[in-house]
Amino acid sequence: xxxxxxxxxxxxxxxxxxxxxxxxxxxxxxxxxxxxxxxxxxxxxxxxxxxxxxxxxxxxxxxxxxxxxxxxxxxxxxxxxxxxxxxxxxxxxxxxxxxxxxxxxxxxxxxxxxxxxxxxxxxxxxxxxxxxxxxxxxxxxxxxxxxxxxxxxxxxxxxxxxxxxxxxxxxxxxxxxxxxxxxxxxxxxxxxxxxxxxxxxxxxxxxxxxxxxxxxxxxxxxxxxxxxxxxxxxxxxxxxxxxxxxxxxxxxxxxxxxxxxxxxxxxxxxxxxxxxxxxxxxxxxxxxxxxxxxxxxxxxxxxxxxxxxxxxxxxxxxxxxxxxxxxxxxxxxxxxxxxxxxxx
Amino acid sequence: xxxxxxxxxxxxxxxxxxxxxxxxxxxxxxxxxxxxxxxxxxxxxxxxxxxxxxxxxxxxxxxxxxxxxxxxxxxxxxxxxxxxxxxxxxxxxxxxxxxxxxxxxxxxxxxxxxxxxxxxxxxxxxxxxxxxxxxxxxxxxxxxxxxxxxxxxxxxxxxxxxxxxxxxxxxxxxxxxxxxxxxxxxxxxxxxxxxxxxxxxxxxxxxxxxxxxxxxxxxxxxxxxxxxxxxxxxxxxxxxxxxxxxxxxxxxxxxxxxxxxxxxxxxxxxxxxxxxxxxxxxxxxxxxxxxxxxxxxxxxxxxxxxxxxxxxxxxxxxxxxxxxxxxxxxxxxxxxxxxxxxxx
Numbered sequence: 001x002x003x004x005x006x007x008x009x010x011x012x013x014x015x016x017x018x019x020x021x022x023x024x025x026x027x028x029x030x031x032x033x034x035x036x037x038x039x040x041x042x043x044x045x046x047x048x049x050x051x052x053x054x055x056x057x058x059x060x061x062x063x064x065x066x067x068x069x070x071x072x073x074x075x076x077x078x079x080x081x082x083x084x085x086x087x088x089x090x091x092x093x094x095x096x097x098x099x100x101x102x103x104x105x106x107x108x109x110x111x112x113x114x115x116x117x118x119x120x121x122x123x124x125x126x127x128x129x130x131x132x133x134x135x136x137x138x139x140x141x142x143x144x145x146x147x148x149x150x151x152x153x154x155x156x157x158x159x160x161x162x163x164x165x166x167x168x169x170x171x172x173x174x175x176x177x178x179x180x181x182x183x184x185x186x187x188x189x190x191x192x193x194x195x196x197x198x199x200x201x202x203x204x205x206x207x208x209x210x211x212x213x214x215x216x217x218x219x220x221x222x223x224x225x226x227x228x229x230x231x232x233x234x235x236x237x238x239x240x241x242x243x244x245x246x247x248x249x250x251x252x253x254x255x256x257x258x259x260x261x262x263x264x265x266x267x268x269x270x271x272x273x274x275x276x277x278x279x280x281x282x283x284x285x286x287x288x289x290x291x292x293x294x295x296x297x298x299x300x301x302x303x304x305x306x307x308x309x310x311x312x313x314x315x316x317x318x319x320x321x322x323x324x325x326x327x328x329x330x331x332x333x334x335x336x337x338x339x340x341x342x343x344x
Numbered sequence: 345x346x347x348x349x350x351x352x353x354x355x356x357x358x359x360x361x362x363x364x365x366x367x368x369x370x371x372x373x374x375x376x377x378x379x380x381x382x383x384x385x386x387x388x389x390x391x392x393x394x395x396x397x398x399x400x401x402x403x404x405x406x407x408x409x410x411x412x413x414x415x416x417x418x419x420x421x422x423x424x425x426x427x428x429x430x431x432x433x434x435x436x437x438x439x440x441x442x443x444x445x446x447x448x449x450x451x452x453x454x455x456x457x458x459x460x461x462x463x464x465x466x467x468x469x470x471x472x473x474x475x476x477x478x479x480x481x482x483x484x485x486x487x488x489x490x491x492x493x494x495x496x497x498x499x500x501x502x503x504x505x506x507x508x509x510x511x512x513x514x515x516x517x518x519x520x521x522x523x524x525x526x527x528x529x530x531x532x533x534x535x536x537x538x539x540x541x542x543x544x545x546x547x548x549x550x551x552x553x554x555x556x557x558x559x560x561x562x563x564x565x566x567x568x569x570x571x572x573x574x575x576x577x578x579x580x581x582x583x584x585x586x587x588x589x590x591x592x593x594x595x596x597x598x599x600x601x602x603x604x605x606x607x608x609x610x611x612x613x614x615x616x617x618x619x620x621x622x623x624x625x626x627x628x629x630x631x632x633x634x635x636x637x638x639x640x641x642x643x644x645x646x647x648x649x650x651x652x653x654x655x656x657x658x659x660x661x662x663x664x665x666x667x668x669x670x671x672x673x674x675x676x677x678x679x680x681x682x683x684x685x686x687x688x
Contacts, residue, residue, distance in 0.1 A: 162636070164508040164567040166527050166556055183510050183558060183565040184602040185640040190631040208633055210567045210640070212510055214527060214558040221527040223508040223554045223567070258528040287534040289552055292506070296529040296554070 002313060005079030005103075006031040007053060007072055007094065009043050011171060011302050012108055013085025016309045017048060018272060020083070022332040023310060025319065029079055032072040036064035051075040053086070076101045081313055084108065091115070095134055104132065106312050109139025109197075109305065119200035121146040122311035122329075123246065126322035129315045137308045141165055141220055142197040144279045144299035147247060148224065149202060151240050152293070157229030159291070161207035164223040165194055168259075171302060172217045179215050186213040219259035219276070219298040226293045234288045241281055245330060246307065248278040248339055249286075256282075259298050269339055275303035277335050307335060346657060349423030349447075350375040351397060351416055351438065353387050355515060355646050356452055357429025360653045361392060362616060364427070366676040367654060369663065373423055376416040380408035395419040397430070420445045425661060427653055428452065435459070439478055448476065450656050453483025453541075453649065463544035465490040466655035466673075467590065470666035473659045481652045485509055485564055486541040488623045488643035491591060492568065493546060495584050496637070501573030503635070505551035508567040509538055512603075515646060516561045523559050530557040563603035563620070563642040570637045578632045585625055589674055590651065592622040592683055593630075600626075603642050613683055619647035621679050651679060 002025055006017045009031045020026045030049035033040045035057055043050055049069035052058045061068050069075075076082055076097060081104045084091045088110025095115060098105035106120075113119055116136040118129045124146045129135050138146070145163060152158060167186070170177025187193075192211035199205060232240075242249045250256050256265060267274035277300070285296040307329045314325040330336040346369055350361045353375045364370045374393035377384045379401055387394055393413035396402040405412050413419075420426055420441060425448045428435045432454025439459060442449035450464075457463055460480040462473045468490045473479050482490070489507065496502060511530070514521025531537075536555035543549060576584075586593045594600050600609060611618035621644070629640040651673045658669040674680040 160636075162506065162569050164510075166508075166510055166558065168527070179560075179602060179604070181560050182562065182602040182604045183512070183560050183642070185565065185626055185629055186601075188601070188626050188628045188640065190629055190638050191633075208569075208636065208638060210638060212565065212567065212640075214510065215560060216523075216525050216527050216558060218526065221529065221556065223556065225506050225552075225569075257530075257532070258523060258526040260523070260526045282529055282532050284533045285529055289535075292504075292552065294534050294552060294554060296532065296556075298527070 002026045002317060002319065003029045003078065003080045004313060005029050005075045005082040006085060007075065007082050008085035009033050009039050010085055010087070012305065013083065014039060014042065015273070015275065015303060015306045016083050016085060019306050019310050019333050020313070023328065024332065025328070026313065030069055030075045032075050036061045036066050040066060073097065073101070076103050079103055081105065081317060083309055083313070099133060104316050105134050106309055106316070107134060107136045109137060109142060111136055113197070113200045120308065120312045120315065121201050122308050122315070122322060122326055123147050123150045124201045126311065126315045126325070129312065130318040132316055135312055135316055137305050137312050138197060138201060140299050140301040140304050141194050142201065143304050143308055144220070144222065144297065145194065145198050146201045147244070147279050148281070148297060149198070149205065151244055152226060152228070153202070153205070155240055156232055158205060158226050159229050160227040161205060162225040163194070163207070163209045165192065165209060165211045166221045166223065167211055167213050168216045168218060168220055168301060169213050170217055179213060181215060184213045186211050216259065218263050219300050221259070221296060221298045224295050224297060228291045228293055231291050232288060234286050237288065237293060238283055238286050241286070245326060246278050246335070247281055249281050249283045251340060252284050254340060262298060265339060275306070276300040276339070277303050277307050277333070278339070279304065307333065346370045346661060346663065347373045347422065347424045348657060349373050349419045349426040350429060351419065351426050352429035353377050353383050354429055354431070356649065357427065358383055358386065359617070359619065359647060359650045360427050360429060363650050363654050363677050364657070367672065368676065369672070370657065374413055374419045376419050380405045380410050384410060417441065417445070420447050423447055425449065425657055427657070443477060448660050449478050450653055450660070451478060451480045453481060453486060455480055457541070457544045464652065464656045464659065465545050466652050466659070466666060466670055467491050467494045468545045470655065470659045470669070473656065474662040476660055479656055479660055481649050481656050482541060482545060484643050484645040484648050485538050486545065487649050487652055488566065488641065489538065489542050490545045491588070491623055492625070492641060493542070493549065495588055496570060496572070497546070497549070499584055500576055502549060502570050503573050504571040505549060506569040507538070507551070507553045509536065509553060509555045510565045510567065511555055511557050512560045512562060512564055512645060513557050514561055523557060525559060528557045530555050560603065562607050563644050565603070565640060565642045568639050568641060572635045572637055575635050576632060578630050581632065581637060582627055582630045585630070589670060590622050590679070591625055593625050593627045595684060596628050598684060606642060609683060619650070620644040620683070621647050621651050621677070622683070623648065651677065
């Protein structure tokens with residue numbers, strides 16, 4: 001069993017902890033939190049050993065009546081690998097601690113690519129990170145774009161990618177985020193960081209990205225244009241995408257018009273927290289004009305990187321091939337069943 | 345003086361009425377309304393003669409204590425030209441009435457192109473509509489795209505246009521519209537109608553458009569990619585756009601991040617109803633990668649077609665050249681002063 005420590009039990013950490021626990025070859029040895037809040041309470045209820053992420057704040061847990069198993073350095077010491085789900089910037093600050101204990105670590109996509117040895121998307125570059133000390137599981141948007149690009153570049157070749165990312169302003173629980181009634185070019189100067197970030201996975205991909213922020217919380221939505229090196233018909237592209245494990249091509253008959261309906265559907269399907277681990281590509285939107293492919297896809301910012309973190313554990317430790325790991329991860333969390341009847 | 349009738353005194357009609365009244369060569373002979381609501385009250389307060397758009401509802405005006413000058417057919421009869429600002433679909437239904445009275449009419453962009461003799465954007469095809477009986481002033485988005493395309497195709501040539509339109513869900517007063525917390529591909533099948541609609545102005549332009557709807561009310565925002573036939577630097581493109589009368593290239597120092605700030609700025613500048621008649625192009629966003637030009641622009645859906653309607657009156661009646669009309673319209677409504685110091 002791979003002993004996994006989770007440092008940071010927030011939006012990503014808590015989801016990764018649950019996904020790791022579900023794997024047949026892994027166990028969660030503990031989770032670290034900075035302070036006793038509602039997520040710390042849930043961690044304790046879930047039976048995870050809790051560690052204090054910040055030594056000076058240990059007393060706060062005692063005041064809240066929460067028992068600690070120790071400090072974060074002890075967690076790192078007893079872990080074969082640590083998934084760092086701390087807020088952006090803190091992950092990079094934690095790297096010296098992981099290196100000191102000789103414990104490999106996975107950072108999240110909010111960290112700078114320069115802070116890590118390698119960036120990771122299971123479908124794209126699983127085989128490149130074995131033995132790395134610090135690996136970054138890229139952001140939700142970069143994961144979503146890389147998953148889409150992977151089969152299309154392999155099958156048709158991509159001459160140029162142009163993507164407008166219509167981003168949710170904040171997660172549902174981030175009550176301080178905006179905008180409330182606006183459409184913000186964000187960043188206003190181009191390209192947005194997403195294109196260069198995809199280049200950490202596919203260095204030779206010619207990609208330009210533009211980002212906006214809007215008053216929505218549920219999922220990001222991408223308006224995608226790929227100029228291919230050949231001219232497949234739309235139906236062939238659709239079948240190719242339907243064959244991908246972590247792409248959900250939304251069938252027309254489901255009558256799903258946006259992220260609200262997608263999340264409702266995922267909740268009805270019994271997904272934990274209504275999570276959608278797959279890219280959701282509107283089947284009806286897949287269109288080819290000459291060599292230009294167009295489509296819309298939605299990405300659940302809280303969830304799509306979760307199976308990627310699980311795969312990255314095996315990829316770094318070299319305990320399974322990409323094919324084995326992706327299959328195991330999907331089966332363990334229920335992603336293999338998919339959200340709707342479709343040829344997968 | 346050109347005698348102008350306004351049939352429909354809603355979002356567009358009331359703005360066009362005010363803009364027509366401000367012109368030195370036009371007068372508003374009356375406005376027609378279907379029912380006595382807050383806009384009818386404003387029309388009376390503004391001193392416009394009011395006509396009943398629907399004969400059977402005349403008594404409702406009497407009940408509300410509003411005097412009528414007559415029915416809409418009388419208005420059409422006394423007008424040299426009618427601007428039809430009725431809801432989408434009604435304009436086309438009114439066409440037989442205008443033809444019966446031999447009165448030229450301007451419909452709005454919600455009508456089908458097949459319902460009219462010609463479509464119109466002053467900057468693009470002013471000279472083509474003289475003597476036409478029924479002309480369509482195209483929609484806010486099509487107007488905004490055509491104005492942007494005009495100088496760029498003239499100067500650099502456009503090989504291909506790809507635009508994602510992030511559309512406001514409804515106008516501020518349209519309280520029944522959505523979405524509330526979602527990002528909707530809309531339409532989900534591609535292309536959206538915007539590209540074909542631009543082709544009513546520029547038939548040979550190769551343009552693909554994608555539309556989304558989001559929970560915002562203030563302005564539409566376009567994520568624009570134009571593959572040019574040459575490779576100008578971004579600064580040259582910026583200077584070209586700054587030289588256009590109905591494009592406002594937003595300077596960085598204004599610190600305007602979205603539609604909210606743009607509308608606030610327009611209100612502070614004393615614009616009626618906070619209207620923004622110009623396309624607003626974020627200067628900082630103008631970027632050229634090879635032959636690919638990228639930029640963001642915002643379009644005020646309630647206002648940008650207003651000066652176009654005024655110009656279309658002169659264009660159809662043949663009373664002024666494009667240059668004369670655009671200058672006269674801009675000076676009369678205050679558009680020539682611009683929103684901020686810039687080289688125009």
